[in-house]
Amino acid sequence: MPQFDMIVIDPERAKDVNIEQHTAGTPLREGGGDETYRCGCCKTKLLVSVAHHDAHGVVIKCGKCGKVNTEPHHH
Numbered sequence: 001m002p003q004f005d006m007i008v009i010d011p012e013r014a015k016d017v018n019i020e021q022h023t024a025g026t027p028l029r030e031g032g033g034d035e036t037y038r039c040g041c042c043k044t045k046l047l048v049s050v051a052h053h054d055a056h057g058v059v060i061k062c063g064k065c066g067k068v069n070t071e072p073h074h075h
């Protein structure tokens, strides 16, 4: 069960991509794999037990702290 902290980015950098809005208290997506992704700022779980391809390239605005996160594998 690998767990990753996502990378917090400047929202200006994400203005050309689709930012998915996470709601505090509920993972944005859950199930389908074994990778869990947490907000890089407040450690809220944004994606829980998802497949790698479900996290690939996603940009998520954390519903708890409001930071914009991207998945860490490209960095």
Ligand SMILES: [Zn+2]
Pocket (backbone or CB within 6 Å): 039, 040, 041, 042, 043, 044, 062, 063, 064, 065, 066, 067
């Ligand atoms: Zn957060």
